[in-house]
Amino acid sequence: MADHTLSRRAFLKGCCATAAIAGVAPSMFYAPPAAAGTPHDTLVHVFLRGGIDGLNLVVPIDGNDRGHYEEARPSLAIAASGAYGALPLTLQGGGGTGFGLHPSAAGLHALWQESRLAIVHACGMSTTLTRSHFDAQLYCDLGTPGRAGGGSGWLARAWASDPSGATAGLPLLGVSNGQPASLLGNTDALSMASPNEFALNAGPWQWRESGGGRPANLVGVNDVLGSFVSGRAAVEQQARAGDAALRRIRELPFTATLPAGWPTSTFARQLWTVAQAIRFGTSLRYATLDLGGWDTHDGQGTAGSGYHYYQNRIAELSEALTAFYIEMAAGGESSRVTVMVQSEFGRRVRQNGSGGTDHGYGNPMLVLGDAVNGRRFYGTWPGLDPEVLAPWFGDLPVTTDYRQVFSELLIRRMANNRLGQVFPQYAGYAPLGIVQGQDMPPVYGIPPGPRTRLRVPAA
Numbered sequence: 001m002a003d004h005t006l007s008r009r010a011f012l013k014g015c016c017a018t019a020a021i022a023g024v025a026p027s028m029f030y031a032p033p034a035a036a037g038t039p040h041d042t043l044v045h046v047f048l049r050g051g052i053d054g055l056n057l058v059v060p061i062d063g064n065d066r067g068h069y070e071e072a073r074p075s076l077a078i079a080a081s082g083a084y085g086a087l088p089l090t091l092q093g094g095g096g097t098g099f100g101l102h103p104s105a106a107g108l109h110a111l112w113q114e115s116r117l118a119i120v121h122a123c124g125m126s127t128t129l130t131r132s133h134f135d136a137q138l139y140c141d142l143g144t145p146g147r148a149g150g151g152s153g154w155l156a157r158a159w160a161s162d163p164s165g166a167t168a169g170l171p172l173l174g175v176s177n178g179q180p181a182s183l184l185g186n187t188d189a190l191s192m193a194s195p196n197e198f199a200l201n202a203g204p205w206q207w208r209e210s211g212g213g214r215p216a217n218l219v220g221v222n223d224v225l226g227s228f229v230s231g232r233a234a235v236e237q238q239a240r241a242g243d244a245a246l247r248r249i250r251e252l253p254f255t256a257t258l259p260a261g262w263p264t265s266t267f268a269r270q271l272w273t274v275a276q277a278i279r280f281g282t283s284l285r286y287a288t289l290d291l292g293g294w295d296t297h298d299g300q301g302t303a304g305s306g307y308h309y310y311q312n313r314i315a316e317l318s319e320a321l322t323a324f325y326i327e328m329a330a331g332g333e334s335s336r337v338t339v340m341v342q343s344e345f346g347r348r349v350r351q352n353g354s355g356g357t358d359h360g361y362g363n364p365m366l367v368l369g370d371a372v373n374g375r376r377f378y379g380t381w382p383g384l385d386p387e388v389l390a391p392w393f394g395d396l397p398v399t400t401d402y403r404q405v406f407s408e409l410l411i412r413r414m415a416n417n418r419l420g421q422v423f424p425q426y427a428g429y430a431p432l433g434i435v436q437g438q439d440m441p442p443v444y445g446i447p448p449g450p451r452t453r454l455r456v457p458a459a
Contacts, residue, residue: 040166041336041371041413042278044287044324045155045182048317048343049137050294054363055349055396056310058119059086060384061100068384072350076302076357078102084304089119092375099377103303104315107322108366115374116325118434120405121381122362124345124398127425131359133295136344141181142457143403143423150457152185154422155286158410160186161421168283175270175289182288195254195273252280259327267291268320275327278337285414291317294343298354317341321368334370338413338435341366342402349384350394361395365405371413371436378432404429412437420444424457 060069061080070077078100079085086100087109099119101109111117128146130136139145143154152160159171174180174191183189254276262268267289274287293313303311321339328334346363362382368374379400382388389395403426410416412431417440419429429442 040168040283040285041338042284042287043409043414044274044337044339045289046321046339046341047137047140047288047290048294048341049133049290049292050343051133051136051345051347051359052294052343052363053296053300053310053347053357054343055347056300056357057102057105057314058089058364059100059102060098061086061088062096063098065098065384068386069349072384074351075355076300076351078303084302089377090375097377102311102314104311105318107318111322111325111368112375116368116370116372118367118372118374119377120365120367120400120432120434121377121379122396122399123342123365123379123402123405124362124400126398126401129361131345133344133359138181140342140344140402142184143182143406144425144457147425147457153180153182154406155180155182155288156184156186156189157422158414158416159188159285161418162285162414162416163418164415168285170277170282171285173274173277173284173287175273175287180288180290192273194256194269195252195276196256252276252282254280259323262323262327263316263319265316265320267316268323271320271324272327275324278328278333279331291320296347296356297352297358298356300351300356325368329370336371338367338369338371338409340406340409341368346396348394349389349396361392362398363396365400365402367405367409367434369435373433373436378434400432401426404432405434407442408432408434411440411442415440417441418443418446421446 055069055073056076056078059078059080060066066080080100084103087103087106088100089097089109089112091097092115101112108117112119125136125139125145128139130139135148138148141153142148142150143157144150155172168188170190172183172186172189174183174189175193176191177193179189179191183191254273256269258264258269258272262272270289274284274289277284277287296310299309301309301311321341324339325334328337342365343363346360347357348360352358382397382399384396386394389397391397403423407419407423407426407429408431410419410422412435415438416422419426419442421443424446427444431439
């Protein structure tokens, strides 16, 4: 007969574990594992926090806009040709577009050439203008430009409103040290900096797990937690969710060893975590991660001379995204993975007196994947004529609301047309044709989600 006697020490250990895991539960919310391995699409959201200079990444290389660009940026303009010149972006038939990519974005340029990359001109929040990083990022994360309340993020609502009512083992993943605001409000979301660090590691290490040379009669905190949280109190429910998350991640064969040739930056390692989660058949639907450091008010530099900060940052972005795509293609997953890259706003067209650029407005958005109708620009390019920019205080205006792009991805790739629940203030959606998939008429009301009834901000 099994001995169910509980010692005082074990009880105290269990109580401490419950309190500890409840304290960090917001980053460990997790649903019970469901059957995995069913093919489905995954959207990977990359947020370039800090306001990337889109005119440094996607560069005008000819015509009138080239003249305006060089006049506005006498020491920051990326060359139109030469050793450190922009990489020309041509159409399928070889015709020019008038634009090129920063010379450090060679990987992204190769994906453009293979029709795996599309660029949307002048994206942003069309209904709200703010130059605050904090406000703009929060508005984007919550999917409610101009409104910071509501209690739930747009990715959380995207999963909660999924019309199929399907379940998934790991539907929402944030690769981050904290809970991304876009995932707030959904207990199916899990956030972790890295799988190897995702553990309950408070207190003496000898108490954490059984085995590993420890005494045979020692039961570790991570092994006994579940037996202490069978009640219905909120703290116990949170602890059970955290325990399920810890166990699920430990069961998956995540590795910190990168594939050969994979870049070694933190951002690249985070994308490797996403790639593994997709490959393991966890039914991952939405993943989000950040690459920051784009707020260059001074010393921004250009390609090939002077300070190379932006040159190196763009190379980091390009190399990691390219490695991710190649890995997904090699494993046969790239047909159902779409990457979307946005920043909270762009930079001013005209450089400032400190060799940098200040906060702006419109910015390019990147969409990457096999399902992308690539090697094309989408949206409306307003041009850099100072008369066009004047009503926007010298900024590139927003001509495409970012929610229009995200809505197309939701409808055509995720079969979710409940736009009123995901973006409650948005209406008037029309597809741009960026990705392949079936169109459905958008639903602008707020029907209840099949799983989680989130608090949705009023329109």
